[in-house]
Amino acid sequence: MNLRELAASLGLSQTTVSRALNGYPEVSTETRLRVEAAARAANYQPNSRARRLATGRAMTIGHVITHTGETEMVNPIFADFLAGAGEVYAREGYDLLLSIVHEGAAERAYRQMAANGSVDGVMVQGPRVEDPRIGLLQELGLPFLVHGRTGESGGYNWLDIANLRAFRRATEFLLDLGHRRIALINGQEAMDFAARRRRGYEEALRARGIAPDPALMSADVMTEGYGHRAAANLLDRGNAPTAFLVSSVISAIGVRQAAIERGLQLGRDISIITHDDVLSYLNNDAEGPAFTATRSSIRAAGRRCAEILIERIKHPNAPFVHELWEAELMVGRSTGPAP
Amino acid sequence: MNLRELAASLGLSQTTVSRALNGYPEVSTETRLRVEAAARAANYQPNSRARRLATGRAMTIGHVITHTGETEMVNPIFADFLAGAGEVYAREGYDLLLSIVHEGAAERAYRQMAANGSVDGVMVQGPRVEDPRIGLLQELGLPFLVHGRTGESGGYNWLDIANLRAFRRATEFLLDLGHRRIALINGQEAMDFAARRRRGYEEALRARGIAPDPALMSADVMTEGYGHRAAANLLDRGNAPTAFLVSSVISAIGVRQAAIERGLQLGRDISIITHDDVLSYLNNDAEGPAFTATRSSIRAAGRRCAEILIERIKHPNAPFVHELWEAELMVGRSTGPAP
DNA sequence: TGCAATGCCCAAAGCGCTTTCAATTCTGGT
């Protein structure tokens, strides 16, 4: 059933039927009701391809997700972020076009989306300290929103969590507990969030007169194995750290495992603070938080990011939106006074 | 730049330009080369909205992912599955339309995709033993492929792993090591894969004259917390199991944690076998597999599923494809003789 | 040389909507 047939069956023009269904005012209430009833009865659904061509809007938002490096790893937090954003898209009538490509192919993916007209805007995730995507998208004139931000955080919309403050705060918390040798198990520091977290960590140490020790810091893609490996190395040396600051729960699980294998008890012999994105399948909250953590829901971020992006698409010339979310510090059972 | 302008700039008709770019034979090689060069120079990209309307094909595949139950959990294996499928889609020129909805809203999502014409086919993941989606999609006449299968596995395409055999094999492996009290920490048994795994487990036990003990079996959404809780309960009772068979690495991490908290050493005091979907961020292989596991890459499955689905879209009347993959049993450090 | 078969290209008709512009009918005010 298409519009023409529906119109014919009602003895009306396509124009009127289209207007009635799209809520235009110049249709009498009586006809509108008749049209709506008929549409429902016939289970009429406007053809989205035709509508998109006619309106020039794609009613679609693009997410380009890159997998990193040799491991081809897909960051698992994307699933929860997408779930949050997807909720809002569905509510607002937008589709979500997902493109998972290797890092090097991202630029082509964006260019294609822009030239193609298959999306009205794109979501940018996991920005690097210097990220070519920002400039590219500005040049392409495609509305976009960055979850996170780059060093240069001026001329575009972003939503970020206060990574620096979160990690400074977490470090201070450990310092207050008497820890002096605190390790940082960070994500890749080319990523903006990781660079900020490191700065927060270093600032807190320096403020107490402790010089950051490069030997206590590592940075890599945040898998469980990486957490395990990095912690094992540190714990097996002389002068091992008494506390770990870890950038993701997944890596923190590896760190915990390394500690346990060495007979160390969490919260007594060793302390761990992790950043917790509140992933649904790694609930840190189950029976009281296992890990002390800086916490901020990635899913909630996804929701809000979608809202801001849609707002931008509707009003491309509105002033830029910058939203900075504080992470909360949740005290769990993985921290305690320095031994 | 659109087709008309490009054609005008070349002094050719739209027809010829369109044919030249789409590889139709009735264009002279000379003109084809001229057209291709001009298109490249002008960075011409056909408008996908117009093309879709004209061809009637959406060149898009829909994935409807449901989140389950109260926790609103998004199964993390979807990210890797999508990455695999996405590779193939990109290669074949298809887009991936992702819809993440609450379970109850899935039917509407499918109906809309079908009525709307926004996709050429859909991928169905995580089927239940009886899954209404199969019948719905058959009725809607939308090409689809099921990753997994249902009890009724006849009239549709699917790709599945041999869940029953994998878990029978794993159980036999534990029995051969002398274990007699083996716990099953399964996924929700309304899900087809979990039901089959349970049958494999029970078959293996019965074949050795051991009656399956309901007290040793549990089934739930496979989070880390669930694994921890279930294992803790079993270990704290009298007559605790000496081995665990776990349906996902994430839950297995919880099980391991519970064991360790009780001073048990993996592979000596307690054995764990898990199913490993080879998630990129939970590499079980890092420095020799930590867990003994039945293993099958979800990403490889995603790739193959995409291929089969696209094949189906191209040839809707081809005979049904059923592909059953064996999972391999990888022996790691988490299993040993019964104490 | 004549005629059918190719080869190559074009005009125009869709695809199924939205939207502009115009026409018609109804009002209310005079």
Added chain:
DNA sequence: ACCAGAATTGAAAGCGCTTTGGGCATTGCA
């Protein structure tokens, strides 16, 4: 009874592409 203006409705022109149905040269064959 007459007319401006509001209220409704329709015809038709796109949106930018693909594809059908020719048309005109050129070639191959008798």
